[in-house]
Amino acid sequence: MDDQLQPVTRAQEWRAFLFLTVVMAPILAVMVVGGYGFFVWMFQLITGHLPSGA
DSSP, X not given: OOOOOOOOOHHHHHHHHHIIIIIIHHHHHHHHXXXXXXXXXXXXXXXXXXXXXX
């Protein structure tokens, strides 16, 4: 079998860039904010008050 890698085309680079910026970045942002909100919610559930910096 001849397993040679094909060079990446400019169109493939654009598709990958658009996928990362339009799909993955918003999903990751929602997951980070949702994860933080879940952490604060669980913290309040266990301790009864908000986490404070001081």
